[in-house]
Amino acid sequence: xxADKAEMDVLKKECDGLRTQIEAARKGVNDGNMSSAAGSATxxxxxxxxxxxxxxxxxxxxxxMHWASDSRSMVSASQDGKLxxxxxxTGNKLVAVPLKSAWVMSVAFAPSGNLVASGGLDxxxxxxxxxxxxPKTLRELDAHTGYLSCCRFLSDTEIMTASGDTTCCLWDLxxxxxxIIFTNHIGDCMSxxxxxxxxxxxxxxxDSLAKLWDLREGTCKQTFSxxxxxxxxxxxxxxxxxxxxxxxxxxxxxYDLRSDQEVITYQDASLNAGVTSLTLxxxxxxxxxGYDDFNCHIWDSLxxxxxxxxxxxxxxxxxxxxxxxxxxxCTGSWDSFLKLWN
Amino acid sequence: MTSNSNVSxxxxxxxxxxxxxxxxxxxxxxxxxxxxxxxLQNAAKDxxxxxxxxxxxxxxxxxSCAVV
Numbered sequence: 001x002x003a004d005k006a007e008m009d010v011l012k013k014e015c016d017g018l019r020t021q022i023e024a025a026r027k028g029v030n031d032g033n034m035s036s037a038a039g040s041a042t043x044x045x046x047x048x049x050x051x052x053x054x055x056x057x058x059x060x061x062x063x064x065m066h067w068a069s070d071s072r073s074m075v076s077a078s079q080d081g082k083l084x085x086x087x088x089x090t091g092n093k094l095v096a097v098p099l100k101s102a103w104v105m106s107v108a109f110a111p112s113g114n115l116v117a118s119g120g121l122d123x124x125x126x127x128x129x130x131x132x133x134x135p136k137t138l139r140e141l142d143a144h145t146g147y148l149s150c151c152r153f154l155s156d157t158e159i160m161t162a163s164g165d166t167t168c169c170l171w172d173l174x175x176x177x178x179x180i181i182f183t184n185h186i187g188d189c190m191s192x193x194x195x196x197x198x199x200x201x202x203x204x205x206x207d208s209l210a211k212l213w214d215l216r217e218g219t220c221k222q223t224f225s226x227x228x229x230x231x232x233x234x235x236x237x238x239x240x241x242x243x244x245x246x247x248x249x250x251x252x253x254x255y256d257l258r259s260d261q262e263v264i265t266y267q268d269a270s271l272n273a274g275v276t277s278l279t280l281x282x283x284x285x286x287x288x289x290g291y292d293d294f295n296c297h298i299w300d301s302l303x304x305x306x307x308x309x310x311x312x313x314x315x316x317x318x319x320x321x322x323x324x325x326x327x328x329x330c331t332g333s334w335d336s337f338l339k340l341w342n
Numbered sequence: 343m344t345s346n347s348n349v350s351x352x353x354x355x356x357x358x359x360x361x362x363x364x365x366x367x368x369x370x371x372x373x374x375x376x377x378x379x380x381x382l383q384n385a386a387k388d389x390x391x392x393x394x395x396x397x398x399x400x401x402x403x404x405x406s407c408a409v410v
Contacts, residue, residue, distance in 0.1 A: 004346070004348075004349055007349055008348065008349060008352060011349070011352040011353060011355075011356055012352065014356050014359075015352070015355055015356055015359055018356065018359035018360060018362075018363050019359065021363050022359070022362060022363050025363070025367055026367065028367075029367045029368065029369045029370055030370050031369050031370055031371045032369075032370055032371040032374065033370060033374065034374045034377070034378075036374075037371055037374035037375050037378055038374070038378050040378075041378055041381070041382060044391060047390070047391075049390065052399070052401035052402050052403075053401055072400070088400075088401060089400050089401065184358065219361065220358060220361075220362075221361070221362070221365070222362055222365055223362055237377065237380075238380070238384070239376075239377075239380045241373070241376065241377070242373070242377055254377075256370065256373040256374070256377070258366075258367065258368045258373055259367050259368050259369065259370045259372075259373040260365050260367045261367075261370065263370055263373060263374055263377075281388050281389075281390040281391060282384060282387065282388045282389070282390070283380070283381050283382075283383075283384035283385050283387070283388035283391060284377070284380060284381050284384070285381040285385060285388060285391055286388075286390055286391060301377075301381070302377070302378055302381055322390070325389075326387070326388055326389050326390060327389045327394060327399075327400055327401070328389070328390070328394075328400075328401050329390060340401045342389065342390060342394050342399065342401055
């Protein structure tokens with residue numbers, strides 16, 4: 001007992017020492033920030049996007065949406081207990097998937113376009129084949145001990161999940177079993193994003209931290225702090241060297257992986273609503289962030305200034321996404337509508 | 343039992359912090375400059391920045407009416 005206490009004290013000291021070392025190393029390379037470096041970039045001016053389509057079909061709050069790789073199909077999930085696959089060019093509904101559990105929180109499209117996955121308060125991630133004559137349940141991934149907050153396909157045979165049980169997980173869809181469990185967060189994992197090269201992924205959690213993980217080794221490589229409340233949304237900057245987070249603390253932040261720290265914060269005294277979702281335009285210059293104030297605000301990622309707003313929803317914006325071809329942005333809301341803007 | 347697991351948790355934490363401490367860091371000014379360069383190099387192809395020509399907007403309703 002005494003030996004344990006002595007060892008604990010030594011270990012605590014070592015932890016404190018290492019934390020101090022990390023902070024010092026970060027400070028050592030902190031020779032400027034994004035807005036000063038971006039001084040020479042031209043202003044984007046006022047970004048005024050027009051509402052092109054309002055997709056009507058869900059009967060309750062929309063919680064999640066995800067574009068297909070063809071930049072045309074899109075899947076949305078609502079707590080009316082349905083997934084809807086849309087043709088966004090015509091506005092038509094292509095497929096309706098009835099869910100066993102209506103409490104859905106996340107939906108994803110596989111890169112192939114053959115599969116979609118969803119999950120939520122049922123603690124499971126269910127994968128459906130939507131190319132069959134009628135949507136067929138392929139797998140029920142059941143091992144998380146908390147809600148499913150986010151899911152993303154690597155391929156038709158592998159999928160990543162993030163959960164309220166504080167872990168993320170890589171699953172093998174051929175066996176339905178967990179391949180790797182990523183543990184390190186001390187709060188509910190709320191969001192994850194795959195790096196463009198798919199060797200790493202980032203996660204944001206209710207412990208206000210973002211973490212970078214090695215997808216194949218299962219290790220947490222870097223931890224990023226700065227937010228003062230739950231991180232609800234996380235996305236990679238298109239070149240994979242940085243990422244953006246959105247939080248209940250009403251701010252978004254960009255972190256650079258190679259300098260291991262925050263490089264800019266996006267916040268405004270007049271914005272007192274939590275960030276629920278975010279997505280970036282293809283050049284990374286524009287950040288579209290959905291807020292609890294029913295709007296999606298547009299930020300200049302380099303200068304840290306608000307440059308526009310997408311207004312039109314009658315309730316919280318819960319999800320946003322830009323397709324691979326970058327031709328537009330979709331917003332989904334608790335008002336049960338999805339809107340397409342460009 | 344609890345004290346053993348506390349100790350092993352702390353040992354894991356120390357190992358994790360050692361891993362995170364060993365990361366090679368580049369200067370923020372360099373990182374910011376490279377992010378800016380990426381944005382500028384790709385700006386012309388960013389439809390949300392430069393705008394979508396009316397004729398080729400996939401989400402826009404076609405202007406002409408079809409004769410039924």
